[in-house]
Amino acid sequence: MKIFITILIFCTAIYANITNYKPIKACVELNSNLYYAIRSFDINNKLYYLVVNPDRIKTYIVNINKTTQIKCPTTPNNYTILRDFNNPKHPLQNDGITTPKNGIFLTTDLCPSSKKGFERRLYESLIKNFKNPVPVTLFITKRWILKHRQEFIQLKTWQKEGKLDITWGNHTAKHIYHPKLPLKENFVLSKEENMQSDILELEKYLLKNGVVPSVFFRFPGLVSNKKVAKKVKELGLITIGSNAWLAKGQMPKNGSIILVHGNKNEPKGVDIFLKLIYNHKINSLKSIKDLNYQKIK
Ligand SMILES: [Zn+2]
DSSP, X not given: OHXXXXXXXXXXXXXXXXXXXXXXXXXXXXTTEEEEEEEEEEETTEEEEEEEOSSSOOEEEXXXXXOEEEOOOSSOOHHHHHHTOOOTTOOSBOOSBOOBSSOEEEEEEEOOOOSSSOOHHHHHHXXXXXXXXXXXXXXXXXXXXXXXXXXXXXXXXXXXXXXXXXEEEEOOSSOOOOTTSOGGGSGGGSTTOOHHHHHHHHHHHXXXXXXXXXXXXXXXXXXXXXXXXXHHHHTTOEXXXXXXXXGGTOOOOSSEEEEEESSSSOHHHHHHHHHHHHTTSOOOOBOGGGOOGGGBO
8 A cells, every 4th residue: 555655646746747738740659559649748857748549549648768750641540530520510519529329428527616526426326337447538627626626536536446437538627608698709719718728728737637638528518610629620639529418308329428517517417317327228338438430420
């Protein structure tokens, strides 16, 4: 136990010193495999990359000395196709990937909230009812973490204990929202939004807290336009919408991305989800890391 704690403190201390965090576009070889490098940063004067595996969409941090820069392939692969996947009409709401061909994917949004605590019942019920570790995507914000330190630590603990397989999705650091403005001037379409810094700030904050950010992104309020969708893609991220926002009455089926809120802002969606589990309507969940372009309608 003592050794475990020492390693943990050591890691946190290392991560706390991240500097020069910036987006890059490169391909590298590591252990004879191709990865896309999307960020570079320094930790104690050593250079690191955040890289993505193009088949199973998983991210890693690697010391650049362990990699060799190579030419990016010209043929598309799972990662590049998913990254470039947008609704050509760029609707004001729900752009990005909404309908996988099969499997049920659970996403739980952690938007900023003044509510104390979080939907502990939701995560505990996942752990109790499905084979561990249970795949779940958290679309998290820095503002939620700042007000919910203990809950954030609990989520990381469940992951460390092998109970949850968390994909740490980006929901922006600030998640700007104006209660009285129309959608087209709201969320990331607000005047004061700076998409790039809002996205990178969340990633840096996760890294400083010992969490590797994924490349999955969800627009706050699911609201976007062509310009911001392009920006997300440029930053190497994959936009995830939803076809089963439970609190809005959209029921999941095989081929659904479920949206519920883990921050207590929408208990109705969690009530419905728990009822579906109780009635054996959902028997297994898939990890968003296993999304495959061949399996999107
Ligand atoms: Zn949100």
